[in-house]
Amino acid sequence: xxxxxxxxxxxxxxxxAKIKSLAGIDxxxxxxxxxxxxxxxxxxxxxxxxxxxxxx
Amino acid sequence: xxxxxxxxxxxxxxxxxxxxxxxxxxxxxxxxSYAVLAPSGHxxxxxxxxxxxxxxxxxxxYSRRLPVANPDDRELIMSVATAITNLRIAAAHxxxxxxxxxxxxxxxxxxxxxxxxxxxQVDHQMADLFPAILTSSRS
Numbered sequence: 747x748x749x750x751x752x753x754x755x756x757x758x759x760x761x762x763a764k765i766k767s768l769a770g771i772d773x774x775x776x777x778x779x780x781x782x783x784x785x786x787x788x789x790x791x792x793x794x795x796x797x798x799x800x801x802x
Numbered sequence: 803x804x805x806x807x808x809x810x811x812x813x814x815x816x817x818x819x820x821x822x823x824x825x826x827x828x829x830x831x832x833x834x835s836y837a838v839l840a841p842s843g844h845x846x847x848x849x850x851x852x853x854x855x856x857x858x859x860x861x862x863x864y865s866r867r868l869p870v871a872n873p874d875d876r877e878l879i880m881s882v883a884t885a886i887t888n889l890r891i892a893a894a895h896x897x898x899x900x901x902x903x904x905x906x907x908x909x910x911x912x913x914x915x916x917x918x919x920x921x922x923q924v925d926h927q928m929a930d931l932f933p934a935i936l937t938s939s940r941s
Contacts, residue, residue, distance in 0.1 A: 751843065
């Protein structure tokens with residue numbers, strides 16, 4: 747299975763309230779994920795190397 | 803510009819390299835190779851790290867913020883937290899205890915956590931999550 751972030755609605759107060767209501771939860775929704783089956787990604791998502799994120 | 807090769811791909815990590823890390827500082831640096839694989843909002847990777855003698859200082863990189871999509875930096879903070887989680891998982895996998903203090907210095911807004919590694923109690927539930935770091939959809 748695969749997932750992706752689908753999070754813009756969580757950024758907006760009115761849409762976040764709707765998600766909260768749809769999910770029937772008391773806490774604030776923090777993250778919305780799309781989950782499903784699909785073709786494997788052709789390549790890995792790029793990441794920076796450790797040496798590129800070390801300070802000083 | 804360095805040549806691109808498989809060895810330099812962040813997803814290709816040789817677990818055996820952990821054994822060649824002797825000091826806690828070297829081990830911390832090795833564990834960071836898993837922290838940087840964490841997912842982040844729009845793949846912004848808004849994290850930076852500093853090595854200490856026994857662990858890591860974790861910083862938010864506010865130069866990578868998204869002022870329009872995420873004006874309050876909420877997802878930026880969550881993204882850095884995913885890197886901290888990967889670090890905790892990797893530490894547990896390699897048999898190290900990992901003590902995380904969040905916002906350790908109140909006057910340093912970008913210093914989100916200090917992480918200390920030790921030979922103490924390992925979090926086995928965290929260790930169980932280790933395969934997911936490399937087998938998730940790598941998004």
